[in-house]
Amino acid sequence: MKVIETDKLTKKFGSFTAVDSISMEVEKGEIFGFLGANGAGKTTAMRMLCGLSTPTSGKGTVAGFDINKNPEDIKKNIGYMSQKFALYEDLKVWENLRLFGGIYGVPQKEIEPRIDKLLTTLGFMDEKNTMVKALPLGWKQKLSFSASIFHEPKIVFLDEPTGGVDPATRRQFWELIYDASDRGITVFVTTHYMDEAEYCDRVSIMVDGKIEALDSPKNLKSTFNVESMDEVFFQLARGAKNE
Amino acid sequence: MSSISVNNIKRNYGKVEALKGVSFEVEKGEIFGIIGPDGAGKTTLFRILTTLLLADSGEAKVDGNDVIKEYKDIRKKVGYMPGRFSLYQDLSVEENLKVFATIFNTTIEENYHLIEDIYKQIEPFKKRRAGALSGGMKQKLALSCALIHEPTVLFLDEPTTGVDPVSRKELWIMLKKLKKEGITILVSTPYMDEASLCDRIALIQDGEFMKIDTPENIVNAFDSELWSVKSSNMSGLLKDLRANNKIITSFAFGDTHHVTVKGLSVEELKSYLVGKGHTSIEINSIKASIEDCFLELSKSS
Amino acid sequence: MKKFLVFIQKEFYHIVRDTWTMIILLVLPILMTLLFGFGISTEIKNAKFAVYDPSHDLATQKIIDKIKTSDYFTLETYIDDPADIETIFQEGKIALVIVFSEQFYENMLHTGDAQILLIADGTDPNTASTLTSYASRLVASYQQDQMGATGMPPYQIHTEVKLLYNPTLKGSYNTVPGVMGMILMLICAMMTSVSIAREKELGSMEVILVSPMPPLLIILSKVIPYFAISIVNFTTVLLLSVYALEIPIVGSLFLLYGLALLFIFVSLALGLLISSLVDKQIVALLISVMGLLLPTVLLSGLMFPIENMPLLLQGIAQIVPAKWFIVAVKNVMIKGLGITSIMKELVVLGAMAVVLITLSLKKFKIRLD
Numbered sequence: 083m084k085v086i087e088t089d090k091l092t093k094k095f096g097s098f099t100a101v102d103s104i105s106m107e108v109e110k111g112e113i114f115g116f117l118g119a120n121g122a123g124k125t126t127a128m129r130m131l132c133g134l135s136t137p138t139s140g141k142g143t144v145a146g147f148d149i150n151k152n153p154e155d156i157k158k159n160i161g162y163m164s165q166k167f168a169l170y171e172d173l174k175v176w177e178n179l180r181l182f183g184g185i186y187g188v189p190q191k192e193i194e195p196r197i198d199k200l201l202t203t204l205g206f207m208d209e210k211n212t213m214v215k216a217l218p219l220g221w222k223q224k225l226s227f228s229a230s231i232f233h234e235p236k237i238v239f240l241d242e243p244t245g246g247v248d249p250a251t252r253r254q255f256w257e258l259i260y261d262a263s264d265r266g267i268t269v270f271v272t273t274h275y276m277d278e279a280e281y282c283d284r285v286s287i288m289v290d291g292k293i294e295a296l297d298s299p300k301n302l303k304s305t306f307n308v309e310s311m312d313e314v315f316f317q318l319a320r321g322a323k324n325e
Numbered sequence: 326m327s328s329i330s331v332n333n334i335k336r337n338y339g340k341v342e343a344l345k346g347v348s349f350e351v352e353k354g355e356i357f358g359i360i361g362p363d364g365a366g367k368t369t370l371f372r373i374l375t376t377l378l379l380a381d382s383g384e385a386k387v388d389g390n391d392v393i394k395e396y397k398d399i400r401k402k403v404g405y406m407p408g409r410f411s412l413y414q415d416l417s418v419e420e421n422l423k424v425f426a427t428i429f430n431t432t433i434e435e436n437y438h439l440i441e442d443i444y445k446q447i448e449p450f451k452k453r454r455a456g457a458l459s460g461g462m463k464q465k466l467a468l469s470c471a472l473i474h475e476p477t478v479l480f481l482d483e484p485t486t487g488v489d490p491v492s493r494k495e496l497w498i499m500l501k502k503l504k505k506e507g508i509t510i511l512v513s514t515p516y517m518d519e520a521s522l523c524d525r526i527a528l529i530q531d532g533e534f535m536k537i538d539t540p541e542n543i544v545n546a547f548d549s550e551l552w553s554v555k556s557s558n559m560s561g562l563l564k565d566l567r568a569n570n571k572i573i574t575s576f577a578f579g580d581t582h583h584v585t586v587k588g589l590s591v592e593e594l595k596s597y598l599v600g601k602g603h604t605s606i607e608i609n610s611i612k613a614s615i616e617d618c619f620l621e622l623s624k625s626s
Numbered sequence: 627m628k629k630f631l632v633f634i635q636k637e638f639y640h641i642v643r644d645t646w647t648m649i650i651l652l653v654l655p656i657l658m659t660l661l662f663g664f665g666i667s668t669e670i671k672n673a674k675f676a677v678y679d680p681s682h683d684l685a686t687q688k689i690i691d692k693i694k695t696s697d698y699f700t701l702e703t704y705i706d707d708p709a710d711i712e713t714i715f716q717e718g719k720i721a722l723v724i725v726f727s728e729q730f731y732e733n734m735l736h737t738g739d740a741q742i743l744l745i746a747d748g749t750d751p752n753t754a755s756t757l758t759s760y761a762s763r764l765v766a767s768y769q770q771d772q773m774g775a776t777g778m779p780p781y782q783i784h785t786e787v788k789l790l791y792n793p794t795l796k797g798s799y800n801t802v803p804g805v806m807g808m809i810l811m812l813i814c815a816m817m818t819s820v821s822i823a824r825e826k827e828l829g830s831m832e833v834i835l836v837s838p839m840p841p842l843l844i845i846l847s848k849v850i851p852y853f854a855i856s857i858v859n860f861t862t863v864l865l866l867s868v869y870a871l872e873i874p875i876v877g878s879l880f881l882l883y884g885l886a887l888l889f890i891f892v893s894l895a896l897g898l899l900i901s902s903l904v905d906k907q908i909v910a911l912l913i914s915v916m917g918l919l920l921p922t923v924l925l926s927g928l929m930f931p932i933e934n935m936p937l938l939l940q941g942i943a944q945i946v947p948a949k950w951f952i953v954a955v956k957n958v959m960i961k962g963l964g965i966t967s968i969m970k971e972l973v974v975l976g977a978m979a980v981v982l983i984t985l986s987l988k989k990f991k992i993r994l995d
Contacts, residue, residue, distance in 0.1 A: 119489035120460030219364050245487060246515045248362030248530065249619050253576045260560040260577075276490055277518065280579025299580060311579075312490055312518075319491045375836045377994045396992075397838070405836040411829030415643045416636060427632040428839040454643075470833070 083110045085237050085268045086131065088142030091149070093126050093135065100126040102291035103140060108284075110236075113259060113269045115279045115299075118288030119319045124272050125241070127288070131270070132239055133157050145236040158186065161230035161238035161267075165245050168226030171215035175206065178214060179229055186233035200228055220251030224258060231262055238262065240271040244278065256281050276312040285311070287318050294318050326389060328353040328478055328509035329374065334383035336369055343369040345532040346383065351511060351525075356504050358523030359513040360615070366532040367513040368408060371482045374511070375405045388477050388509075401429075404476035408483040410463045414456030418447055418466055421455050422473060429474030439506065440469040443499055461492030468499065479503065481512040485519065497522045517616035528619055535622040540615060547613035547621060549585040553578065554594070556603035565601045569594075576620055581607075583617060629839065633847035640821065641851060651817065655809040655859045656866065662801040663871040673757055674702040675722040676714055681730035685740070692768050693724070698760050715747055722746045722757045802867045803955035804928030807948035809863060810856055810886065811893050811922045816914035818852050818897030823910035826901075832994065841992050849894050856893075860886045876962030885958065885968070888975045889951040893918075895982030896947075902989040922948040950974045 086108035093101040101123045108114045118124045129135040131144050133153030142149045145159035169178045176197050183193040201207045204224060214222060223243060231238050240259075244252045256278070259269050271282070279285050279299055286296040295302055295318055299311055306314045329351040336344040344366045351357040359367050372378040374387055376396035384391070390398040412421045422444075426433050437444070443465050450458065455466060464484060471479060481500075485493040497519065500510055504524075512523065520526045520540050527537045536543055554575075556562045563582055566575040571589040575582055586594070591608050598606050613621075641647050675693070679686045694701040702720050705711060711723050727733065727741035734740035744761050746754035825831040834844060860883070867873045875882065896918060904910050923929060925939060926948035932940055943949050954971035957963045965972075 119491050120487075122489075219362070242487070246363030246483075248365070248515075248623070249517060249616050250576075250623060251362070253620075256577050257563065260563070264560055274487065274489055274493075275516070277579040281577065315490050316494060319489065372832075372994060377832060377835060379993060379995070400836050401838040403836065405833060407829050407832050409829050411833050413636070413640070413830060414828070416639055420636070420639065424632060424636050425833075425837075427629050428834060428837045430629065430838060 084108065085110050085146075086114075086142070086144050086270070088131070088149075089140055091127070091130060091140035091142050092138050093123075093130060094138045099291050101130065101137075104288075104291075104293045106286060106293060106296060108237075108268055108270065110268055111263050111266045112284065113263050113271065113282045115282030115285035116270060116272045116288070117276075117279055117285055117315060118272075122288040122319070123291040124288055128239055128241065128270075128272065131156075132160060132162055159236045161186075161233065161235040162241075163226055163230040163238065163243055164241040165243065169214045169222060169229060172213065174211050174213055175201070175217075175225065176210045178225070179232055182229040182232050186235070188233050196232065200232065204228060220247050220254070223247055223251065224255055227255065227258055231267055234265075235267065237268040237270060240269065242272055242274060244273065244275065252278075276310065276315055279311040279315075287315060289319055326353070327351060327386075328355070329357070329385075329387050329511060331370075331374070331385045332383055334370070334373060334380045334385055336366075336373060336378065336380050342532050344373075344380070347527075347529075347532075347534050348383075349527055349534065349537050351509055353509050354504055354507050355524045356500060356510045356512065356522070358520055358526040359511065359529055360515075360517060360520050360523075360526050360619070361513075361529035362515050365529045367529060368482055370529075371405075371407075371480055371511070371513065375403060375480050376400060402474075402477045404471035404474070404479045406467050406471040406479075406481045406484055408486065410455075410467060412455050412463070412467055412470060415454060417452050417454055418458070419451040421466060422469055425470040426473045431474045433473065436473055436475050439475055439503075440472050442502060443472075444469045460488050461495070464488055464492060464496060468496070472503070476508065478509045478511065481510065483513050483515065485514055485516060493519070517614070517619055520615040526615075528615075528622060530619075530623050536618070543615065543618050544613050547618050549573070549621065550587075551611055551613050551617060552584050552586060552591070552594075553581040553607075553609050553611045554584055554598075555581045555605070555607040556598060557605045558603060561601075562598070562603060565598060565603070569597060574620065574624065576617075578616075583611070585621070630843055630847055633839075633843070634850050637821070637847060637851045641855075647817070651813060651855050651859070654812070655862055658809060659802070659805050659863050659866045660870065662805045663867065671697060672700045673698060673721040674719060675699050675724060675761075676703045676705050676711075676720045677701065678705045678708055678711065678723065678725045679730075680728045681726050683729075683731040685731035685734055686726045689726075689742070689765055689768050690724070693761060693764050696760075696764055698757075699764075711745060715745075722761060724761065801928065802863070802871065802873055803952045803959065804923075804926060804948070806860065806863050806886070806955060807889070807926060807928070807951045808919065808922050809859055810889055810951075811896075811918055811948060812914075813856050813859060814852055814890055814893030815897035815900065815918050816911065818849055818894055819900035819904075819910040819914055820907050821852075822848055822898070822901035823904055823907045826905045827907055835992065835994070841990050842987070845898060845987070845990060849898065852897075853890060853894060856890045857886075860890075873960070875959050877958035877960075878964070881958050881965055881968075882955070885951065885954050885972070885975075888972065888979060889947065891979040892947045892975055892982060895979060895986050898986035899982060899989060902986060902991060921946045925949065926952050928952065947975060947978055 084107050086106070089105050090103040091101060091105070092099065092103050104127060116124055116128065126135065130137050130149060133144070133149065133156035137149060144156045147155040147159070149156065173181065179197045179200065180193055183196065188196065201210055206225065209217065217225065227240070227243060244255055247255065263269050273279065282299065284296065284298050285302065286293045288294065295314070297305070302314045303309065303311065306317055308314055327350040332348050333346045334344055335346050347370065359370065361367060369378065373380050374385055374392060376392050376399050379393060386392065387399050388402060392399060413424070416424065422433055447462050447465050450462065455463065458466065468484070484496055500512065504510060523540065525537065525539050526543070528535045554562065554566065559582070563575060563577060566572050566582060566584055571586055573585045573587055575584040594608055595606055641651065677690055679690070690701065693699050705714065705723070708725070714720055714723065723745040725743040725745065730740045742765055744758045746757045864875065868875060900910055900913050904913065925943040925946045932943050932949065935943065950971040954968040957967045
């Protein structure tokens with residue numbers, strides 16, 4: 083089953099084409115890496131997929147809803163986590179989760195038990211009443227990922243979720259992503275860590291608003307005849323104009 | 326004479342110990358990397374060395390000058406690029422450069438040779454406001470501004486964070502060139518793969534240096550048997566590896582998992598995994614990366 | 627020196643390139659002057675009044691004529707029954723009722739017991755007191771006319787004393803000096819503190835500190851553009867008040883500018899002090915507004931007379947720089963008095979300037995903490 087399908091999705095700002103006719107399909111439960119240099123159009127493309135921005139032309143569906151016609155329905159069925167903002171620092175752990183549950187319409191009765199279950203799985207039960215700002219960065223990131231999938235969305239969008247996180251926590255974070263994917267949640271992730279691209283089932287690489295490559299990391303490496311995703315990326319992005 | 330010499334620097338913020346006593350020396354013309362995650366104390370260390378913060382205890386000298394008593398001398402000759410983009414977004418590329426050249430009593434022309442390689446790449450956009458530049462270009466402009474007065478020591482606090490791999494690579498090429506000019510470079514990064522680009526590195530976690538050495542020595546000092554393991558079900562594989570008590574650590578590393586083992590042969594592990602229903606199993610003995618070392622060290626500390 | 631000029635130029639770029647900053651700096655002062663000068667003033671125009679006049683004689687007629695032909699009042703209706711007075715107020719149609727005693731003219735000439743009762747709506751005490759004082763002045767002026775006409779010696783002329791400097795009873799005479807204080811405080815203190823806090827927030831302060839630029843030059847170059855803009859604004863307000871609000875500058879223009887300069891120093895020093903205490907633009911903004919602008923508006927005598935305040939507030943009002951500035955501006959600009967009349971204000975403002983500038987220079991951080 084396809085949870086994301088786009089057909090020639092395009093976004094222009096004046097004469098500048100930020101996203102240039104991208105077409106792709108993402109399967110249910112897939113971990114999809116969305117790579118590209120700064121300014122390649124990743125953020126703009128992601129905003130359109132999340133229903134936050136209307137395409138200039140082209141069409142697409144996310145979680146079964148039309149990007150152009152039903153952006154509000156899309157928002158109900160996705161989770162989103164950005165590096166900049168994730169959780170309210172001045173709310174306690176459980177208050178944050180309750181809030182996200184409430185925003186996404188998790189039934190009132192279910193919120194309490196779900197919070198407890200989640201915190202137990204994460205081993206965070208002792209921190210239930212801790213203010214988020216008192217948590218180490220790595221924990222915050224894990225918690226905010228959990229909050230973004232608290233309502234069991236069909237897709238979760240992660241915008242550079244692991245920036246600056248220590249190696250051990252980064253791995254725990256990816257294990258959470260694997261778990262979500264095992265449960266059937268599609269994970270759409272951008273990252274600057276090329277080794278993280280290797281965790282993905284498939285990756286796309288955007289250059290100057292276009293998707294220049296889309297395949298599994300293994301196939302990409304053999305196509306470009308290189309050892310690492312880093313080199314694949316470097317070969318593709320080197321010729322970029324929109325720096 | 327060491328270009329930077331730090332002796333048992335400590336610094337607290339309230340109850341939080343940001344730096345728990347770090348010491349190191351950086352030679353002239355060396356690229357020294359401080360490698361560790363956010364919140365490890367990298368920025369605090371940089372601010373102390375650039376005379377922006379006072380340490381609670383310990384001494385530090387930059388280019389022979391004491392960071393407290395002779396802070397004015399240090400400010401004249403070091404270049405500093407903070408972690409976040411800190412130039413004027415509403416000034417153009419050229420205007421930013423001019424402002425920074427001026428406050429350091431120099432002109433763009435005077436030291437153009439130093440920044441030429443970098444600045445040439447952004448020169449076509451010199452009339453553009455800095456706020457409208459892409460991440461990579463902002464970084465180049467910030468580096469140009471930090472270099473404009475021909476500093477003897479360059480402090481780069483996470484210059485590659487949030488920057489795409491291409492721009493990161495370009496930045497490191499530039500740093501190598503600056504090293505040839507005799508400039509000492511202290512650079513911090515959370516990206517472990519950049520460690521090998523430094524002459525020497527310090528691995529920092531929770532305000533402490535876990536190790537200071539050349540990247541090669543650190544990697545060679547990794548004394549556990551390290552394997553990379555692969556199968557068709559990577560997520561299940563990790564769980565099964567953890568369940569085996571002869572496997573000491575197991576971490577996901579991109580398309581493979583890295584495991585350290587004790588008293589286990591490749592054949593034994595293979596048959597264990599086959600028993601768990603895994604297919605297309607690949608197990609290889611590998612050489613450790615800096616990231617493996619970091620994980621190993623942070624586990625023991 | 628070149629360093630300094632480039633830095634000031636940079637500061638001007640920041641200002642000119644931000645639309646909102648430009649609006650605050652250049653449009654807001656004009657708007658405020660006109661708004662306070664024309665609109666929000668204590669001036670009364672065409673207030674509706676009613677009359678209960680049981681005498682209905684020559685004197686009451688003349689007085690009513692005098693009141694209704696003035697700019698301030700319009701006669702709405704006559705009342706036949708004193709019992710209607712309350713109803714008419716409740717309907718809210720009128721602001722003032724004038725009640726004459728019986729046989730008014732007779733009494734005025736012979737017994738001296740002619741009485742007028744002025745009734746106003748006390749729920750708005752400011753308006754009420756203004757209305758009644760206007761009306762009683764108009765009555766007094768009728769009396770004066772009478773004295774003159776009948777050749778009797780005038781004996782109530784001293785009631786006019788309060789109007790000496792404001793013969794047309796214009797409210798803007800009161801508000802313009804206050805608006806000047808407000809605008810200068812806004813631009814110098816608020817904009818300076820916000821612009822320095824912005825550099826801290828942006829991180830550029832970090833880079834500038836790690837440079838050979840002396841802290842004093844950093845401060846001065848941040849302050850000079852706002853200093854220049856303040857002078858421009860002060861001139862704008864003066865021009866507006868002379869040509870748009872028709873308030874003449876009676877006293878020495880030179881002295882007036884000297885006074886403004888002194889007040890600008892105080893305000894800039896306050897702005898610097900705030901910026902050295904905070905790291906965030908929003909905090910700088912809030913402190914400037916709550917700690918400086920509000921007291922300037924509320925406690926400086928601009929809106930409410932200081933004499934009527936509770937003792938505690940009167941005490942606080944003494945440390946509001948604008949209070950001293952406003953008094954001095956009134957003395958110089960409107961009353962046309964010389965430097966000797968504002969010595970006290972000059973000394974107080976001068977002392978404030980010295981203390982605040984010293985303090986803000988001391989507090990300016992050469993490091994981040």
